[in-house]
Amino acid sequence: MPTPFENALSQLSRATQVQSFDPAFLSVFSAPEREIHISIPVKMDDGTVKVFSGYRVQHNSARGPYKGGIRFHQDTDIEEVKALALWMALKCAVVNIPMGGGKGGVTVNPKELSEGEKEQLSRGFVQKLSDVIGPKKDVPAPDVNTTPQIMQWMADEYGKITGDTSGAVITGKPLEVGGSEGRGTATAQGGFYTFDVLKEKLELPEVCTVAIQGFGNAGQFAAKLWSEAGHKIVALSDSRGAIFNAGGLDVEAAMEHKKTKGVLAGFAGSGEMTNEELLEIECDVLIPAALEDQITKENAGEVKAKVIVELANGPTTPEADDILFEKGVKVIPDILANAGGVTVSTFEWEQNLKGEHWSEEDVFVKLKEIMEREALNIYEKAAALNTDMRRAAFIVALERLEEAMK
16 A cells, blocks of 8 residues: 555656656655654653654645645544645645745654643643744644644643744634634635535536535535535434435534534434445435545545535545546545645634734635635636646645745
8 A cells, every 4th residue: 555645646647747847846845844753752641651652744835835634633643644744735825825835743642642642742732842833834723633722732832932922823713813714614714625626627516416525624624514405414424324314414413422422323313324335325425534445445445425525634545536537426525625624724823923813704804715716727728628627726736836946
């Protein structure tokens, strides 16, 4: 099985077969500018000391400071973080914001840590990296299993070490300490704007049936946004399994059930299936909102959705992309569909640097304009080159990066 970074490089070469670029530029862009491995000792509640492995990859800074989330996950490793950093560099270029690409992670299952242990880990991460991050250098953000509270600890620790009071070193903070309005829903909101502006061009019906894999932040808000817009949510899943109802699920009630029971399973009036089966059900729109490598060459032939909106990072492998393209399944790729999160993160950074606080309405007006403009731009590029939207998005990003790197 190729590593996530090898998959990212395959996607790159897949795109550059459609439109060629200067080989020297591609060589330089393909390698991360810096990879950092750190050890973070944490004094556990039982008195023992445990050492956790952390990573920060700074992929490319041609267009601005490195930007990218920090994930706490037991399967996180350097290869995954390298892939995510490369995608971030492309993603920031796709939505044309003044940021480069970076990513961070710690190999840990945060569910096994107490609040105090989590705080030590978060502060320890920043202590080891305080000289290489900063508002003008590298601006981390939340990702899988990291919360506004974790971002607050990190920003606070950076302030203690450096004396920086702007808070602009970290985005995704709680509102009361410099966070931005709209950040919580931004990833799903941005994905919805791209879907909505392309719906007619992608020949989707007025009311779509929607299946969502993953019920974390992005998945829950997506379920809410799509159902509020009148679409029918027919399947939802979390890490334990999926629920479905061809007549449509009550999203608010499902969220309440998940909150009280901790799982979606057992939700009244729904059947149950596996996460794998959810990817293959009949629906208009499939939204992978969990982890990478979910749609592969093994199951891509079984996908029955007309359109895939990738709210997760890297949910589709390059081999699967080729199968879906042959089948006529349209994919709104992650580097466009989930770029709402980094766009609003950049707005937060900008507000912190200027000492401003924008209303949620202002944030979403700006976000909508960016997401719709770039979605149409990429759709037209794909049509002109007779290719899929992922290759088109990579090409648009690479053109902008090459220009900046000159």
